[in-house]
Amino acid sequence: MESSLKSAALLEQMKVHLSTDAGKELTKKIGLVYQLNIAPKKIGVEEEIFVVDLKEGKVTKGAYAGKPDATFSFTDKDFLSIATGKMNPQIAFIRGAMKIKGSIIAAQKFTPDIFPKPSKL
8 A cells, every 4th residue: 555644554554453363353343344534734635545444354545435334534643643542532533633424333433442553653
């Protein structure tokens, strides 16, 4: 996945994580599709789109063909903060650091727990 975003490295790790037993457990438990619109500096500007498919257990770059269960928009920095557990997702949403479209119930299952614990990024 060619990208200038720091988030791309974490999503690359996620791809590997989903092929492990722990990752397969996640797909069984969650079974939802998330689209992530990640912008370098400002939400909505020059976003790169990734799909974390927890039905199929894969991570891809580009928009989801179909309707994802939830779509998130955030900046590269905020996404990393949320995914690594440094920023609470609810606080991020309230502050406007994260925008959500789609099912709020599906969105609530998108927590730092689904990401592999980062080895040095």
